[in-house]
Amino acid sequence: MCTGGCAKCIGGTLIPLIIFAFLANILLFFPGGKTIDNNDHLSDEIWYFGGILGSGVLMIFPALVFLGLKNNDCCGCCGFRNCGKRFAMFTSTIFAALGVVGAGYSFVISAVSIDKGPKCLMNNNTWGYPFQKGDYLQDKDLWSRCLKPDDVIPWNLTLFSILLVIGGIQLVLCGIQVINGLLGTLCGDCQCCGGGDGPV
Template identity: 70%
Template structure:
């Protein structure tokens, strides 16, 4: 098993998911696809920056580290050619843990936002949270309680669901990289210093 190549594939996937999560979080600042007059009209969980910080900034560093593992110079460590590669794979475990924490944060924020529902204009006067404990998810008839922004419920539900799924995938990939990193630490990579696995 080529642990470096596997880490590179994980890194590429994480970079793609990171960009999508950041974009999803940015779109949430425009509830219903419109610009609101007051920032207080934006759902509170959007300001927790789950997609920008958790699945975004905290995921960029692990992804870049994983991308570089395949080409990491592994020679010349205490006379052992594979020592440097093994150490690089070991450090990737730490970065994978950081990524998992970031993805977990985004996952929790998204789940809380979906359960709480969006902030919207109710009774024609107040911006509030009309839904409780996810009751709006199975009962679409109560969606009419949100008068504006228009289409804020499907907008928030779609974007937070995307963040929930993508952060879950990110967390799973980081956990997989922990296992991959352990294998790389213990066994080394199948291609090290141009030996291509030759004994």
């Protein structure tokens, strides 16, 4: 596959992932599917906006750049047929690196939150984190330590797991585009200026 075509495929795959990440992060503000009376009772990691900022906003720019590479004019750089395309592929590498940072941020935030567990009303009638280093993941009996919000544990666990998977997929895709972009920079794309007179 041409490097430009590969980039466009990656960009098209990133778009739905960005949307799902946005939605998952927004839903985290409604534990158990309900509004909460005090925002201080939400887990700290929700406010780090891993899905909105990391897998969302920081991923939009790389996705749009990747989608536009296939249609980039390769003939407009200093009179050299392949210069423009190669510069565009080099630029995509920079944006792919930005995507790696965003996806990595979301991935780490999600992993920390899953390990830490949600913030909830504990048996001593205070709000805090009743679990230690993911112990609740293997022992469902410990879930009784959380009194409110209702169903906050499966809610947070499901949504942060979705963000973890999305972040992991985005990391892989942007990592592939870093390599793809470097190949396109060094070797050019198989698209031809003038429509079919050889590789650029």
